[in-house]
Amino acid sequence: MLAALIAHIRRFVPLSGEEAALLEQYIDLRELKKKAFLLKEGQVCAASYFLIKGCCRSYFITEKGIEQINLFAIEDWWITDYQSLELQTPSQFYIQAIEPATVAVLPRAVQDALFEQLPQLEKYFRLILQKALAAAHLRVKYIFSQTGEERYDHFTTLFPGFVQRVPQYMLASYLGFTPEFLSKIRAKRIS
Template identity: 65%
Template sequence: MSSPFAPLFAHIARYVPLSAAEADTLQTYLTRQTIARKEHLLTEGQICPANYFVLRGCLRTYLATEKGNEQTIQFGIEDWWLTDYASLDTQTPSQFYIQAVENTEVVVLDRRVQEEVFSRLPQLERYFRLLLQKSTAAALFRIKFIFSLSGEARYHHFNSTFPGFVQRVPQYMLASYLGFTPEFLSKIRAKVSHT
């Protein structure tokens, strides 16, 4: 039987074992949600209700600066989880937005059932711990690159690490994520296309 959650189960299986019976159990706690391009899953001031696994599409987390600009913090594409853990765990208002960059479909693991899921399927605690470790390491590397590499070097590193992704994201969002202006990104791309 093909499950609507098959991509998630395949992702989990890369980290921890999950039997067919356990996958059936997990499936009873999950829902799917479709988000139209530019629609928000979360807005600043809301309490984050869930953890989201991207089945197809692209999400981004961003914040609004004092000047009213959008600063992109992270992206989530197929096979990635995205949430605001600070808001989710403490049940306090989020300081971030989560928005669909493309028409997106996600698996939703609601906070209200999460502890019961971990109680019934304890290996999922290990799964999420391993993902958080990878995510934390990636965030630290991103901070290192922002402080230690030139803007041009950051673009080339991102482009070589995530080929194809650069074409999926609007230029202003990518520039914001990499820490520079869209105009600077245009100059880098123009230089690349002339070499």
């Protein structure tokens, strides 16, 4: 089951068979049912999660009681609350399975010991975090510089698989507009 994680790591850093076997000793596997939570607001995030199968979302609840999605993750993506994980403070986010999922769990409690034994994993995670930060910066730019239609077109071009897997109200939340506005955009595309 961890072959996908090992292959992903090897795309960024070398990892021998022996090192992969060592890594597997530190990783737990967790099966999630649809709508199951990996993290809830107020909990301290205890791990980083690599999606082997399925789709998850990270979201928070606004002052008006509305779910605002800030991140999706599908196969070969990591998801966690890095601030809560590193500072060991209560999370302000929820992480939830959108569909049944299998995740590889890297507990924070063993991360440092793992990095000491496999130092190349620090480079791997640095590269992954750099990519995630760059994507977050671009997302903020798009929210402030593109119209809703442009954001929708950009997202569906880059991530066409999400459009089929993610409920439309969640996609609208992620893109920063209402489900009704998304319906209008989609209706224009059909006609």
